[in-house]
Amino acid sequence: MKPDPQSAPVACETCPSRPRGGLLRLGLRLSHWDYVVALAGNPNTGKSTVFNQLTGLRQHTGNWPGKTVMRAEGGFEFAGKRFKLVDLPGTYSLLATSPDEEVARNFLLFGRPDVTLAVVDATRLERNLNLVLQILEITPRVVLCLNLMDQAQRLGLQVDDRRLARDLGIPVVPVTARYREGLDALLQAVYDVATGAVVCRGYRVRHEDPELTRALEPLVARLQRAFPGLPNARWVALRLLDGDERIIEAVRTGEFSEPAPARNDAPSTPAPPVTATAT
Amino acid sequence: MSSRGQSQREEILACAQSLRWELGAQFHEKLVESIYADAARLAARAVTRPGATPRFDLDRAIDRLVTSRRWGIPLMVLLFALVFWITIVGANYPSQFLASLLVDRLYPWLREGAAALGLPAWLRGLGIDGVYLATAWVVSVMLPPMAIFFPLFTFLEDFGYLPRVAFNLDNLFRRAGAHGKQALTMMMGFGCNAAGVTATRIIDSPRERLIAMLTNNFSLCNGRWPTQILIASLFIGALAPPYLAGLVSAAVVVGVALLGVLLSLAASWFLSRTALRGEVSTFSLELPPYRPPRLGQIIYTSLIDRTAFVLWRALVFAAPAGAVIWLVANVRVADASLAEHLIHFLDPLGFWLGLNGVILLAYLIAIPANEIVIPTVLMLTVLTTRLTGVGGGAGVMFELDNPADTLAVLRAGGWTLLTGVNLMLFSLIHNPCSTTLYTIYKESGSWKWTGVAAALPLALGFAVCFVVAQAWRWLGAG
Numbered sequence: 008m009k010p011d012p013q014s015a016p017v018a019c020e021t022c023p024s025r026p027r028g029g030l031l032r033l034g035l036r037l038s039h040w041d042y043v044v045a046l047a048g049n050p051n052t053g054k055s056t057v058f059n060q061l062t063g064l065r066q067h068t069g070n071w072p073g074k075t076v077m078r079a080e081g082g083f084e085f086a087g088k089r090f091k092l093v094d095l096p097g098t099y100s101l102l103a104t105s106p107d108e109e110v111a112r113n114f115l116l117f118g119r120p121d122v123t124l125a126v127v128d129a130t131r132l133e134r135n136l137n138l139v140l141q142i143l144e145i146t147p148r149v150v151l152c153l154n155l156m157d158q159a160q161r162l163g164l165q166v167d168d169r170r171l172a173r174d175l176g177i178p179v180v181p182v183t184a185r186y187r188e189g190l191d192a193l194l195q196a197v198y199d200v201a202t203g204a205v206v207c208r209g210y211r212v213r214h215e216d217p218e219l220t221r222a223l224e225p226l227v228a229r230l231q232r233a234f235p236g237l238p239n240a241r242w243v244a245l246r247l248l249d250g251d252e253r254i255i256e257a258v259r260t261g262e263f264s265e266p267a268p269a270r271n272d273a274p275s276t277p278a279p280p281v282t283a284t285a286t
Numbered sequence: 287m288s289s290r291g292q293s294q295r296e297e298i299l300a301c302a303q304s305l306r307w308e309l310g311a312q313f314h315e316k317l318v319e320s321i322y323a324d325a326a327r328l329a330a331r332a333v334t335r336p337g338a339t340p341r342f343d344l345d346r347a348i349d350r351l352v353t354s355r356r357w358g359i360p361l362m363v364l365l366f367a368l369v370f371w372i373t374i375v376g377a378n379y380p381s382q383f384l385a386s387l388l389v390d391r392l393y394p395w396l397r398e399g400a401a402a403l404g405l406p407a408w409l410r411g412l413g414i415d416g417v418y419l420a421t422a423w424v425v426s427v428m429l430p431p432m433a434i435f436f437p438l439f440t441f442l443e444d445f446g447y448l449p450r451v452a453f454n455l456d457n458l459f460r461r462a463g464a465h466g467k468q469a470l471t472m473m474m475g476f477g478c479n480a481a482g483v484t485a486t487r488i489i490d491s492p493r494e495r496l497i498a499m500l501t502n503n504f505s506l507c508n509g510r511w512p513t514q515i516l517i518a519s520l521f522i523g524a525l526a527p528p529y530l531a532g533l534v535s536a537a538v539v540v541g542v543a544l545l546g547v548l549l550s551l552a553a554s555w556f557l558s559r560t561a562l563r564g565e566v567s568t569f570s571l572e573l574p575p576y577r578p579p580r581l582g583q584i585i586y587t588s589l590i591d592r593t594a595f596v597l598w599r600a601l602v603f604a605a606p607a608g609a610v611i612w613l614v615a616n617v618r619v620a621d622a623s624l625a626e627h628l629i630h631f632l633d634p635l636g637f638w639l640g641l642n643g644v645i646l647l648a649y650l651i652a653i654p655a656n657e658i659v660i661p662t663v664l665m666l667t668v669l670t671t672r673l674t675g676v677g678g679g680a681g682v683m684f685e686l687d688n689p690a691d692t693l694a695v696l697r698a699g700g701w702t703l704l705t706g707v708n709l710m711l712f713s714l715i716h717n718p719c720s721t722t723l724y725t726i727y728k729e730s731g732s733w734k735w736t737g738v739a740a741a742l743p744l745a746l747g748f749a750v751c752f753v754v755a756q757a758w759r760w761l762g763a764g
Contacts, residue, residue, distance in 0.1 A: 051574040102318075105490040130575070132333050136325035158575060163336030171332040185580065212324050216316055222305040229301060233294045247302035249314055255302075258295050 032063030033082035048126035050097035129159040147209025176208035371536035377430040384426035420608025423661035436588035463558025465494035475505030504550035509656035521706030600657035640708035640755025667699035715747035
């Protein structure tokens with residue numbers, strides 16, 4: 008492989024072996040933080056295990072769909088920055104047909120986390136990607152945690168994380184959370200997306216139906232005029248077309264134009280320009 | 287600006303509304319389809335599957351057995367029976383040890399110490415005969431079974447067996463008009479009903495969620511397992527030859543737990559056909575892969591999160607209850623203690639229910655927590671039999687280190703096999719503890735349904751005990 012002189016320093020900066028100060032688990036000490044990280048994923052992907060490993064908390068983990076019904080919060084410090092980690096309920100989708108889906112979706116949409124850590128089961132990638140694609144519609148600032156790599160190996164599956172990262176346009180980190188494998192690289196990826204060192208180009212689902220595209224265009228344009236800087240105008244438009252009550256309400260009250268929830272410290276690094284592969 | 291913004295926003299909504307009509311009804315399905323298609327394409331690009339020959343899949347082989355139509359439920363019953371058997375047999379020795387330490391050794395020593403310090407008699411009684419003895423009882427009766435049962439239960443949970451149980455039961459719940467996920471919340475209830483009620487949030491439909499909340503109490507919670515295990519070994523296990531006693535007791539406890547499941551189904555069926563009528567919604571239940579249980583995690587979760595938590599809660603409630611017990615047994619009104627008055631008052635009702643006044647009074651005192659019912663029953667029996675001169679000599683003398691002696695204490699209080707059976711039934715079927723009721727109120731936001739949650743099982747419990755007592759006596763007479 009030819010070393011590219013331009014990308015070399017970037018590669019070094021993102022190299023997991025580069026020491027940047029290790030993980031400091033803060034548990035429930037959440038007095039102030041620099042970045043908010045949302046933890047999303049299907050049930051049974053080891054989301055709570057990741058949460059516990061990062062925060063040092065002992066939220067109950069178990070092989071148990073639906074055990075995280077509420078939002079759990081914890082903190083950790085990495086490379087001198089303090090992160091608040093919000094564990095969202097495990098869901099299969101974000102189309103908000105149940106309370107837990109609505110909790111997860113509303114947090115991603117209105118809580119505007121700096122990074123969303125999507126935990127997926129490497130052995131059930133296809134089903135898990137359904138959720139990831141929906142998350143990417145809401146926010147491109149996603150890090151994919153390819154968890155349960157040990158199980159994938161046991162089953163003889165080979166998961167090409169680099170190809171996945173290229174296709175999805177976001178960092179993808181293979182992890183075995185219960186044995187703490189890959190967590191350092193994961194933290195580094197979260198750090199890089201949070202600080203803007205890495206800019207995500209989130210993949211957008213292709214809607215090939217020409218009728219739909221025709222309907223979307225005027226709506227997206229109007230939304231962007233009404234809410235400048237809205238990162239997910241297309242998704243909001245789709246939800247409006249789907250008749251989603253909560254989103255209709257948010258458009259009516261102008262909730263989308265409100266500033267992101269206040270951080271209790273100096274403003275963090277300005278959000279990197281969001282380059283969406285526009286439709 | 288704001289009015290301009292508002293008109294702009296209303297315009298967007300109107301535009302969306304008109305476009306919706308043009309798009310038609312299949313829009314949502316198309317949306318979901320394109321997501322699925324993209325996910326499938328991306329996953330296919332990233333994942334290389336092993337060669338075409340499917341290897342022997344242990345997970346699937348286990349699943350085929352434990353979720354099979356024929357063997358699923360019997361295997362489940364056997365597995366739980368095994369867990370209870372290990373608990374019952376294993377808990378005996380540490381219980382004896384703790385009792386001889388806390389009650390036989392430490393208790394007289396504390397009494398003498400307090401007397402030597404010149405503390406007044408009422409304070410010694412309240413503090414040592416009341417608070418200390420109640421907490422010592424709770425520790426020696428509850429700690430050993432919990433320290434064995436919870437790690438075993440957590441082991442099954444960590445291994446991935448519990449979702450299979452839900453899978454086996456799902457069909458039954460749907461037929462009862464309840465949500466299939468109620469099988470999961472019921473399983474949670476076997477740990478703690480308050481936790482089970484909170485877990486009903488996974489059920490989307492309010493109707494089915496309310497059914498799950500109202501019937502969760504029929505899952506024997508861990509505050510009631512020790513009662514079941516103790517009474518089963520004392521009254522029913524003792525009838526069997528010694529080498530079978532453990533097995534018989536375990537079978538009885540499993541029987542009571544299964545009865546709870548049946549009642550839960552029956553109550554759901556009843557509710558879904560009367561007050562809470564409606565459609566059954568569908569859901570998909572994923573059977574997660576089996577995972578090698580992690581020993582450290584299991585021990586931590588079961589001992590710290592569960593055992594210590596439950597024990598601490600029990601102690602917090604037991605200490606004041608101990609004081610109350612001592613007070614009602616020692617405050618004298620006219621020529622008898624308050625306890626005797628109350629017990630006399632409750633005795634006729636107790637008789638009709640195949641119980642006795644002591645048990646009913648114990649349930650009244652133990653409203654905050656089911657954990658302390660048995661200790662309360664024993665203390666009240668000892669205190670009142672001493673007062674009425676039925677029991678042993680002076681002082682609060684009783685021994686737990688020999689189950690036969692505990693039985694003797696209960697027999698002195700007029701207990702029969704019927705009392706034991708009905709106590710087990712009543713312990714299964716009565717109002718939820720105050721913590722659970724408060725959780726139901728918080729979750730449902732309605733005093734009315736909280737009231738139903740309390741009254742329904744209580745009425746059912748009275749009815750069941752009454753019928754059993756009458757049938758028992760009628761058969762005994764005939």
